[in-house]
Amino acid sequence: MAQKKLKIFVVAGEASGDIYGGLFAENAMEITGVDIELRGWGGEQMANAGVKVTKHYRELAFMGFIEVIKNLRTIKNNLNQCFKEIVEFRPDAVVFIDLPGFNMRVAKRLRNKIKANDDDLQLNTKLFQLVCPQIWAWKSGRIKDLKRDYDCVFPVLPFEDSILKSGGVNSQSMGHPLLDSILKEKSARKGVKKEKKEKxxxxxxxxxxxxxxxxxxxxxxxxxxxxxxxxxxxxxxxxxxxxxxxxxxxxxxxxxxxxxxxxxxxxxxxxxxxxxxxxxxxxxxxxxxxxxxxxxxxxxxxxxxxxxxxxxxxxxxxxxxxxxxxxxxxxxxxxxxxxxxxxxxxxxxxxxxxxxxxxxxxxxxxxxxxxxxxxxx
Structure with missing residues (x-):
């Protein structure tokens, strides 16, 4: 029986997102019955897991209100480039990881493109967000955007799931990928004598x-x-x-x-x-x-x-x-x-x-x- 071919685009904008993206890719590639092509923006962890990385996350690392304002032109160009790459790739799914200020803007444009049902370039892509924006800390209105633009959000903090669901978001609480990363390393070191903490x-x-x-x-x-x-x-x-x-x-x-x-x-x-x-x-x-x-x-x-x-x-x-x-x-x-x-x-x-x-x-x-x-x- 022929394997179903799938295309998935992953967007990670910092080191932790690259780790989670790498773990996602690694596990996705192990699923039987499907042939998955992975492309995205990220770093070495994603690349090592089989993702064709077309832009490194270090080019997206702007932190703080002032830094964002100073680099608005670069950020706008990155937004346009990311959207363009995804549309041209025409993936079955896009997995956005953290980086809400950037990712939610791209997701909104993609959702509008999907809804437009453009005959010339019809896009039938499902959008996922891994790591929930901190709606419990600020910009609580973004919960409406999450409901509108994403097919599913995967929160990583225990208390976020109920907040998302109360806002009508399809929230699936699966746990925290960081724990997977730590457990994976522990497994690799199994049998190695645990060293005492040094000064x-x-x-x-x-x-x-x-x-x-x-x-x-x-x-x-x-x-x-x-x-x-x-x-x-x-x-x-x-x-x-x-x-x-x-x-x-x-x-x-x-x-x-x-x-x-x-x-x-x-x-x-x-x-x-x-x-x-x-x-x-x-x-x-x-x-x-x-x-x-x-x-x-x-x-x-x-x-x-x-x-x-x-x-x-x-x-x-x-x-x-x-x-x-x-x-x-x-x-x-x-x-x-x-x-x-x-x-x-x-x-x-x-x-x-x-x-x-x-x-x-x-x-x-x-x-x-x-x-x-x-x-x-």
Whole structure:
């Protein structure tokens, strides 16, 4: 019996999205009875999993209101290019991963194209969003857009599913792909003796140049109070050694492509925010969240965002498990103080165990891939 041919386009705009996209692709390619052609925008993880990557996510990495305004022309060109590539590819499905400011605009244009039923280029594509926009924090009106433009949304945080469903969105809560990534690596290391935590502090000053320029010098001042620890900086995917010149001047090592390995070895970490905080929690690494942006970006965000926490571990638990030092509090003295508290904390490890239990037993990527393929077969 001939296999059904399917075409799927995947859009990931940052390192974590590239990981999830790679896991999705890997699981999709293992589904029997279908012959899948994968194309998309992403990075090395997706490419290694069999996706023909036509644009690297580093070209999409604009963070903060000011950076977005400064790069509006580039962003507009990227939007047009992405839409054009998808229409020309004519996929059975598009899987958008995170990056809501970009992806939701492309999805809206695609939905309008599908509805137009253009005889010259009829598009019969189903649209999926993996990682829900933070409608619970700001822009709650986007739930209407999700309902209108997407065939299905896959939230990754436990509390998001009910919010989406109450707004009429076809939400399918499959779990968090990050857990799959960690479990996959654990499986690969099965039989290898688990190493004890070293007297090592890992610094994760962000994944974008503007983050590193804003915060790395603060981290470097803070860790001077820990002469008995080795300090290593996790180099972000898509960046280069030249982006970390301050670290080199301070005599610190920057390691690329080894973020998880560093976290596994580390006794503690200082992390900006984002997915890395959840990764640290799942790896049971005591850490402090320390983040700052420009005064204008912060003022705009504070006016628009209604949320008690920014760290994923705290959001999942609904309480503060990891200290968050934001803007003015993100200074060397407070980072040093809170890092010492974290190192001596026993409660933090219990909180991390609770997060692990809350996210389930893995398998999210497989379930999502199977759902998408089933819907378009």
């Amino acid at each position: 090592l502090i890992a610094l994760l000053p962000g994944s974008r140049k503007q983050e590193i320029n804003k915060i790395l010098h603060v981290y470097l001042q803070a860790i001077k109070d820990f002469p008995d620890h080795e300090v290593v900086i996790a180099g972000a995917p898509g960046l280069e050694k030249s982006d970390y010149t301050l670290a080199e001047k301070a005599g610190l090592r920057v390691e690329f492509g080894k973020t998880r390995e560093l976290l596994q070895r580390a006794e503690a970490a200082v992390i900006t925010s984002g997915t890395a905080t959840l990764e640290a929690a799942l790896l049971k690494v005591k850490h402090v969240i320390a983040y700052k942006t420009s005064a204008l970006n912060f003022a705009i965000a504070k006016a628009l965002v209604d949320v008690d926490f920014i760290g994923l571990p705290n959001l999942i638990l609904g309480r503060k498990a990891v200290e968050e030092l934001i803007q003015g509090d993100c200074n060397p003295q407070k980072i040093s103080e809170e890092l010492r508290k974290a190192l001596s904390s026993s409660d933090m490890e219990k909180d991390f165990d609770e997060i692990y239990e809350t996210l389930g037993n893995g398998g999210a990527s497989k379930r999502i891939a199977e759902y998408v393929v089933r819907e378009v077969s």
